[in-house]
Amino acid sequence: MDRVVWNVHLYFILIGSRIRSQLQYRVSFMSDVAANFVASLADLAVLLVLFGHTRILGGWDVGEVAILYGLSATTFALAELIGGGFDHFAQTIRTGNFDTLLVRPVGVFLQVLSCEFMLKRLGRMSQGLVVLWVAFRWKQAVLAPWQWLMLTGAILCGALFYISLLLVQATSCFWAVESLEIFNILTYGGHEMLSYPMDIYPGWLKRFFVSFLPMAFINYVPAGKVLGKGGLAGALPHWAGWLPPLVGVTVFMAARAVWEYGVRHYQSTGS
């Protein structure tokens, strides 16, 4: 137990130093956050432009799709904020810096996790939260405690899901040296896909993201349950909205196992 407390303590010390270093260059930090905020505005603008032409998309109105979008943006930004070290892991491998991590008396997982804390992602995250707030106001929805809980669970466990994907992508660097960008389909692509109701996608895509890689459960299903939607979300039982913790933790455990396997089989890049 002491070990866990010590590790958590260490994590906060380390990311504290990352945060301070990013705040050193104030102008560039502010412009990074602003750029990140605006970059995510483009996706929102697309949504608004499309709803300038139609009132309903896949059975969802503008407020409801905005809620999906806000959830997706917040979740993904949170994952990138925390898991940035795994996102940029290829560099650690290529430069041989990973060898340095191995000789330190702290777990490598903790070290990689704490080697980056991308504050600029707060830009996208704050934008997602603002959209959520405005969308719920627009819907004039007053959330019951269970709805709050379901959505919070979706955001936190969704972030865990994305971090797991980043972790598997990072693990692939042990063999491929360069980061396998094919995973971007699942991370960036997943984020994009979940910004719209699953109902607009064809059967094979739905099946893949419900049964095989259960990403639909970290966003679309809980949102559908909270909003009382029909369609694919309505076809699933109510408890499916409570699945994010189970899905998130299971996927994370699996990703951790893959990571540990990778660390054990790591052979230095040399040079």
Next chain:
Amino acid sequence: MRTSSGAFTRTGWVTVRAYYELGVTSFRRHMTYRTAALAGLATNFFFGILRVYMFTAVLESGAPFAAYTHGQILAYTGWTQALMATLIVYGWFELMHTVKSGEVVGDLCRPMNYFWFWQVKDLGRAAQATLVRAVPLLVGYRLMFPVYLPGTAIVWLAFVASLITALFMSFAWRFAVSTISFWMLDARGVMSLAYMVSWFLSGFFVPVDVFPAWAIGIVKYTPFPYMLHAPLQVVMGRLAGTALLHAMAVQVCWLTVLWLLCSVLLRLGLRRLVIQGG
């Protein structure tokens, strides 16, 4: 080596040859990143599929949507995803990095025009991107979806001419944005903002003609729709005859303006440039 050939003197040929070799080298250098290209292709394709269903849902709702047909919307998503890498709409930071590392000194000392040095390298890169990213994506797309394709050779020719002009415009814009790094130590954030604006207003995310009317009223006076939207209108068969000629003339005008802008910014920027590194 030719000593003289018509109007060209020996030095003339050597210069042309140098630019040519630079472009080819850049092409080859980019060709070596095969797995990255494949991953990029797969990602572009997946996003393309998502966008197909997004736009299809809008058309299925019965909205007129600026009179786009299903085939045209399929073509729109296909071409935008295909040309994404060719035009690097999402941003170009190579020049900025050379300012940061100090390499810019070496580049400025070359017996070459600094703008054309980068332009030729970019052409090599664009050729690679078109070959390994755009063409396979479009072929796959066409096999999967009933994409609208123009029927006559003249439309294809007009499209290619318009697209090449757009490519030059896009580079000039990226070069102009990159000169910000002569003034700022860390220009990345500001540059990303500028790229984001051009990315959206060039009609990459949604076609410019489905923007709200007030937005179209402003955007049409900027060069951005001519960097992507205009050529795509040609290949979707939505721009023809005198309107097409007019659009192409405007493209050329904007290209000239952007070139002038680049030369002014470069001149001013070089006065402010502080060399980094040692």
